[in-house]
Amino acid sequence: MGEGRRVLLVGAGGWDYLASSGDRLKAYARLFDFAEVNATFYHLPRLSAVRSWRRRAPPGFTFAVKCNKRATHELRLRAEEETYRVLERMAEAMRLLRSWMLVLQTPPSLPLDTVKVREVGELLRGAGLCAGVFWEARTPLSPGKLRGVRAEMIRAGVTPVVDLGREAPVEGAQAVYSRLFGSAPLTDESLRLIDERLKLSGAELAVLSFHGAAMYKDAHRFKTLRGR
Template sequence: MSEYRIGAGGWGYFDIPGTDPLKVYSKAFDFVEVNSTFYNIPQLKTVDSWARRVPETFTFSVKCHRDLTHKYLLSPIKGAGGLLEAYLDICRRLHSNLLVLETPRSFNPNQAVDNINDLLSRVQLDDIRLVWEIRWGPPGKELVKLMQEFNIVHCVDLSREPGPAFESDILYSRLFGHGLHNLYQFDDAELLEIDKRVQDSGSGSMYLSFHGGRMYKDAARMKVYRKGGQFPRVTQYTGVKALREVLQEDARFPASKEELIKAQGWKVIDMEGDRRVHAKALLDKLDKGMYGSVGEVLEGLEGLEGL
């Protein structure tokens, strides 16, 4: 029986005053990618507290510290093996079998296959799977061979790529979309395409980790769709009123048309007929020029057909 888990990159922003964010998050989702571990090595008592605060059916994946991937570059040098072992221990304490590695765009692992093999041969992975996001580019033939030998999962962004370089029993996708600095929200068509790519993978265990400006809402919408076959609304209003709704959140004025599109166009709004579009679709209809307020933006759209 296959499992399909949907979550986000951390629970730190899942903040409801007076509540424990992790406990509340674990009631909404059954999976989380722990991202804070990329920047800081947590105390084991903290890790143990995470495990105690979630249901037994909840799943963690752990992002490995950046020193291993960005400083040591997965080489078998002093400190690398110990750091990897420490993170494998964190996974075990969380009953997690997923350790996420993210190597930078500047590092070409195809030229470091021997070093990576040496490092991984020194540790006992047991049933923990390494999930590797290779930002440099696609893995070459020798690197794919190494990844398969160590049972590594090739992690890709299914909003940007059709799938991993090779088939695996596990599919893991870190989803960022197409925005600047991870500012992005997925519309219905994009979520449908992601889901199709997941289904086409043929994997037995599938994990979607949403990242970005609306990651909790994106993950929740995908869960609702998976359960009932329809996407929920994202805004209270539709059309121009929906645009007003999202602009009032944080739009800064004065701003040019181009600045508004860059800062606000990534957000998704509801339209008539149970459909959703990016705010850019409406902002594109503005005349070029400067706008001093949300009201001036709405005035600029008055009388336009379809709004």
Template sequence: MLIGCAGWSLPAAQRARFGAGDSVLAAYATGLDAVEINSSFYRPHRRATYERWAASVPARFRFSVKLPRAITHEAGLHGAGPMLDAFLAQAGGLGDKLGALLVQLPPSLRFDAATTARFFAMLARRSEVPAVCEPRHRSWFQPRAEALLQRYGVQRAGVDPAAPLAAAAEPSPYGRVRYWRWHGSPRIYYSRYPDQRLGALAAALLARAGDGLDRWCVFDNTAAGHAVADALRLRGLCDASIDFGGASAATKEPL
């Protein structure tokens, strides 16, 4: 189970809950075992930077990396081969600590079978890292789109708030990982999650423990500094449930 945040900033109120480290990332990795790199969406990072990040965390730690907006938002997945090659060469510096590639699509991008097939086939040829897609147009939730993502082994993330429709809340039952992205609710990016919601999420994570897949949960409610606290509380709920005999110890309320 991999629980972390979108970025590794540590709010002052939470800093004492983490150990010492030579960098903020190293300190973050003493308390959480995963992080989603979102800065790659806005700008490229040198391979050496990714290598330095990988060297600063324990062997168990995993990174997911968000594809550049030049690919997903500006090109709309069209003609992305050279940009994808450059991105993968850079992010490959994480080595075996690269656990997932996140393809977040703009709300305006409708599903197109030919474009989607070309892009994810190209990605699969270039990388063995599990791919996760966060579509944000309702056309991606029709059976044809789901079947195409399944064909290429792409996980559809489960998101909160569930948008553009309720089905977005649950990760798809296909793909090589199970990935939740919680953005903050009711106020996206700002709201903290109450214990009842986190208990339900812990139960959902633990209920899938037998599938043999990595289960990710990334908190993106970073704007008011709640992501780290929520991630730590979820980690505590999951650990306590395991200690007391499994998912039955977690609050089983609907997500």
């Protein structure tokens, strides 16, 4: 971040939609230092493809792996043999990408309380995923219940995912992982608000993953705003 020893990673949800006549990943990596791999959410990738991603990106480029929906949406992160198999495949993709970030996105239909969070924490530890897990829980919760669930995530060693365009960072989290959504380009005011919330968070690590039709432009505009 250029502030003390903080680290800021800025990028988008994959590189497949970048307008480029050549290798899109290589073109993307010239613009950004980070990408959230959304392809892993929709299908379990061939390991040869994963190796290709790492090979085509520069050494300092950082990947985050989004957990496959089979584990998060269909198996609902239950401690079952198949869930462990999916998590093991995600861990293998992370290893090949030299990634230390796994993103969980769970659906609005998932019943979520502190007990479920503790169960997921045990599941992750059982799969050897003890750190670098970021969880976007889309279950509709009251503000009080949401605070309790997020506090339990932190106790379980999981970082709650937020959208800094809509809310402040979670108190007590040592890292900020923000998935930013919009059907239209974010306004300059919105980008400045995101920047201000980052500065106030005091987090040692901040990750901004832009999504939507204007995600590449928004990510680039934020970097320009930041002077990076």
